[in-house]
Structure formats: structure tokens, C-alpha cells
Amino acid sequence: MSIAVAAPRAESRTVPPLALLADAGLEVPVLGGRRVPHTNLDLAASAPPLAVVARAVADLLPWYSSVHRGTGYPSELVTELVEDARGAVARHVGARDGDVVVFTRNTTDALNLLASAVPGDVVVLDIEHHANLLPWRSRRVVVGAPSIEETIAALGAELARRPAALLAVTGASNVTGELLPIARLADLAHEHGARIVVDAAQLLPHRVVDLAADGVDYLACSGHKAYAPYGAGALVGRADWLDQAPPYLAGGGAVARVGLDRVIWHASPERHEAGTPNVLGIAALAVALRELDALGPSARIEHEHALATRLERRVAAVDGVRIVRGFTDAPARVGIVTLELERGSVGLVAAALSAEHGISVRAGRFCAHPFFDRVATRSNGLRASLGIGSTSADVDRFADALETVVAGGFGAVYHRSADGWKPIVDDRPRPSLLAR
Missing domain, CATH: 3.90.1150.10 (Aspartate Aminotransferase, domain 1)
Structure with missing residues (x-):
């Protein structure tokens, strides 16, 4: 299955040529019966696919089959594709050896999965998207200050006041676009015996993310923010909490052995990926991240x-x-x-x-x-x-x-x-x- 590279989109001299999006040339109707070129400035909510992603999904559709247990050639092919995609996601975000990539529906799904595995309190800022505020069962919310420096000091004081298992922060605000100093926050969390998770929904499409270099323990992301709107996201990070947590979904694929009185669950990532995976979404996410790397x-x-x-x-x-x-x-x-x-x-x-x-x-x-x-x-x-x-x-x-x-x-x-x-x-x- 070949995947062609998208032709670059023409741009002004001051801006480098960039990948062509699948919605290029889209016209929309306006009042009065006219049609005009669409100007999409709602990309923080959902982005259209890159053209190379849309082509890759179209190329994959005839080969779509069952994953991991099928013996037919298409099944072998898509199983290999899903596992290759797992590696592509890990490489793009700088995962460490031993980190796992669990495919989810989106960032919200990924954070809810992690919430089921956290063995203690979670400290979180009030600046968070609801997806990084509501899932935590034992959350302690720190109200941000007018400056980042004051906000970091407030986080440090809260972490010192009482132990916490996790610090949950956004990488980039979906309201203001402001970037937080992730490496500093990771150091702060670790100094107080906590881990850190980054909501990278807005960060991933715009910046390089490196878990190993920045000391980030977990990262959650969505394909639909990163030019792969086919319903897949990912949770990437340390395996131990995820291996000890109850399976996120109970069903086929998450188990090694089932008896009427005993179940042996797989380790992560299979432990949390019961059921048939979103093959098209997973493939799309991997192609989009590879294209961002190439750019x-x-x-x-x-x-x-x-x-x-x-x-x-x-x-x-x-x-x-x-x-x-x-x-x-x-x-x-x-x-x-x-x-x-x-x-x-x-x-x-x-x-x-x-x-x-x-x-x-x-x-x-x-x-x-x-x-x-x-x-x-x-x-x-x-x-x-x-x-x-x-x-x-x-x-x-x-x-x-x-x-x-x-x-x-x-x-x-x-x-x-x-x-x-x-x-x-x-x-x-x-x-x-x-x-x-």
C-alpha cells in the first residue's frame, strides 16, 4: 500500500511552503445565493485532515480487516499497520523505552483512562479544559495567578502542603494559546514525589513534544486536533500505573485467559484496548504525525x-x-x-x-x-x-x-x-x- 506525499501549498515569501489540507479550495454558501472560499479559523476545535492523510485512509479502506487474531492477508497487513502506528506515535512524542501507547478515542478519553489508574490525589490548575479538570476523582485545584512565575510558586506550595500522586497541566491553553513551561513543571512535580501528565491536545499540532527530554510521565492527545480527524487519540506514558489499574473496558483483546471464575488480564497497552480498534483513525494519526515530522x-x-x-x-x-x-x-x-x-x-x-x-x-x-x-x-x-x-x-x-x-x-x-x-x-x- 503506497502513500503519496501531499503537494506543498503555495504561500507568501515570508512563510515556508506547507502541506496541503484536504479542505483546500472548499467553497461554502453564504446568504444571498453566493458561494465563497471557506476561511477556517476554528482549527483549535477540530482540524481537517492533511491531504496525505485522507489519501492514506482511502488507500487503506479496501484492505480493512480484523486486527491481531485474523489469519488472512488483509488482517496481517492491518495488524502490522496498527503496531507500526504505535511506534510512530511513540517516536513523535519522544517516549522512553518501556513507555506504552494506548490508543483511545481522543484526549478526553485518554485522560479518563489515566484517571482510573492514578493512585492518589491530582493537583490541577484552574486554566484547564474540562477534559483535564473533570475526570480526576480526588482533584485539588490551584487558581492561577496573573503571571506564570506566581502560578508555578502556587503549584509548588500546594504540592508541598500535602503529597499528591499527579500534577495535571495543559501544554497550551485552548483559550489563549499560551504555552506553559512543561519541563519546569515536570521538575517541580518530581521534586515533590508526584508524576506529571500533559494535556497535549493543543500542543501536539503546533510544537515538538518530547517526553524523555522534558521529564513528562504521561501525555494525552487527539488526532482530530492534529489533522487526522478519524476518531483516534492516544495516552502515552509509564506502564506501571496502567498495568495495575482495572481494564478501562472489559472485553475481547484485553484478556490472556477467561474462565468462569477467573480472568487473567493482559498488561498495557492491550489491557485497556478491548474490542476492535479504530484502525482507520489509528492509521490516520500515524500518517499525520509522520507528515508533521517531515515538515x-x-x-x-x-x-x-x-x-x-x-x-x-x-x-x-x-x-x-x-x-x-x-x-x-x-x-x-x-x-x-x-x-x-x-x-x-x-x-x-x-x-x-x-x-x-x-x-x-x-x-x-x-x-x-x-x-x-x-x-x-x-x-x-x-x-x-x-x-x-x-x-x-x-x-x-x-x-x-x-x-x-x-x-x-x-x-x-x-x-x-x-x-x-x-x-x-x-x-x-x-x-x-x-x-x-
Whole structure:
């Protein structure tokens, strides 16, 4: 099964050529019967697949078969593919010898799995996505301070006050894009006898992750954030807790032997992967990570930094808009900018950007309610997020449309329903897609 490499996407001279996304050239309907190029600035929620990923999945479909116990050639092939993918994920995140890769549905699933294995309290910051806040059964929440330095000091004080088994932190905020100093936090956790898990949902698509170099014990990630939206994620890390935990799912594949009065469970990762795995999602995740490796970190970071700088400058110049920050001393950010309005509804603005301009953004509190409530002054924000397929034209188109809409330049009348703001008259056609 051959996998072709995607052709590079043309970009301005100041930004390196980058991988072509499968949604390149997508046009969406807007009010009035027109179609316009889609500007996708909601990549922090879910990203479209890389073209090479979409092709790899299409190539795999005819070979799809059972995994691990089938004797047919397709079964042998996909079994090898799944185990090769496990190695690809481990290499991409710098796993140590002895670390395990357990395939999950997404980051939330991975963190819930780890929560079932933690032998004690978990210390967590209030800045976390709900996926890294809600699963922990015995959590102790530290409220972040205005600066990262003060926040680290508060974490240290909490870890010193009473022993904890685990420190759970995000690698990059899904609200502000701000990066946390993961290696420092790992050292801090270990100094106090705790381990550390990193929610890498937003970090993985944007930065190099290295468990061994940074001293990270566990990492959780999602394929749908990293250009492989086929329903797979992973938990990577030390095996001992996972081997001692009850199986995450009870079923076939997780067992070595079953009797009516006794069950012998496998060690990790099989212990937590009962049932038929998501072969397509696992394959897609591995191909996406290999492609990110091939692109190299420098090109991706330079591309994103240039666009994020442009985005912040353009947004900051719009009257009545404030950019939300979590820390005064954040050393760097991934390509996420969240803003709030001095007046008006960000939900209405987001609806108009989509319905009238073909621009996708996100409005709300981004499944990080405690953090947003602490750092914002309004009840909801509007988030624009960038990725490797984003361009300067995307940024400018968004900023121009935002300025128009915030100033009251609506081309339609909207009403607020249970599903959010909608045009009263919506003449945008819906494609049939799966209707056949």
C-alpha cells in the first residue's frame, strides 16, 4: 500500500511552503445565493485532515480487516499497520523505552483512562479544559495567578502542603494559546514525589513534544486536533500505573485467559484496548504525525508566529475588542487568539461571520469555564485559531469582516434560538453529503 506525499501549498515569501489540507479550495454558501472560499479559523476545535492523510485512509479502506487474531492477508497487513502506528506515535512524542501507547478515542478519553489508574490525589490548575479538570476523582485545584512565575510558586506550595500522586497541566491553553513551561513543571512535580501528565491536545499540532527530554510521565492527545480527524487519540506514558489499574473496558483483546471464575488480564497497552480498534483513525494519526515530522518544527513555528502576530495586530486595532490573556509573562503562544466585545454578542458576530462571509470561528467559553470566568470580563468570547494551512489572506479576510460586523454592518436579521444565533431567512443550501 503506497502513500503519496501531499503537494506543498503555495504561500507568501515570508512563510515556508506547507502541506496541503484536504479542505483546500472548499467553497461554502453564504446568504444571498453566493458561494465563497471557506476561511477556517476554528482549527483549535477540530482540524481537517492533511491531504496525505485522507489519501492514506482511502488507500487503506479496501484492505480493512480484523486486527491481531485474523489469519488472512488483509488482517496481517492491518495488524502490522496498527503496531507500526504505535511506534510512530511513540517516536513523535519522544517516549522512553518501556513507555506504552494506548490508543483511545481522543484526549478526553485518554485522560479518563489515566484517571482510573492514578493512585492518589491530582493537583490541577484552574486554566484547564474540562477534559483535564473533570475526570480526576480526588482533584485539588490551584487558581492561577496573573503571571506564570506566581502560578508555578502556587503549584509548588500546594504540592508541598500535602503529597499528591499527579500534577495535571495543559501544554497550551485552548483559550489563549499560551504555552506553559512543561519541563519546569515536570521538575517541580518530581521534586515533590508526584508524576506529571500533559494535556497535549493543543500542543501536539503546533510544537515538538518530547517526553524523555522534558521529564513528562504521561501525555494525552487527539488526532482530530492534529489533522487526522478519524476518531483516534492516544495516552502515552509509564506502564506501571496502567498495568495495575482495572481494564478501562472489559472485553475481547484485553484478556490472556477467561474462565468462569477467573480472568487473567493482559498488561498495557492491550489491557485497556478491548474490542476492535479504530484502525482507520489509528492509521490516520500515524500518517499525520509522520507528515508533521517531515515538515519540521522550524517551518511550522515560523509560519504560525508570523500569522499569529498579524492576527493579533489586526484584531487589536478593531474598536470595541479586547484580546483575552491568562498571564502577563507567557513566553510564547500557539496560533490562538480569543477576544471579547465591549458590547454586543460574540455569538451573533460568529453567526454573521459564517452566514455572510464564509468564516468559521468559535464563540463561547471553550470548555474552560473556570479559566474564562477568571480572566475575561464578559460572559463569552470569540476564538480564532490558526493551523498549518492558514494564510495571511485568511487573517486579513477575518479581520476585515470582524471590523465590519462589530461596527454593526450586518447584512441580515438574526434571531437567537436554542441552537444559537441564526438568520431569520437562511437561503444557504445544504449539500446531500451522505444521502444517497
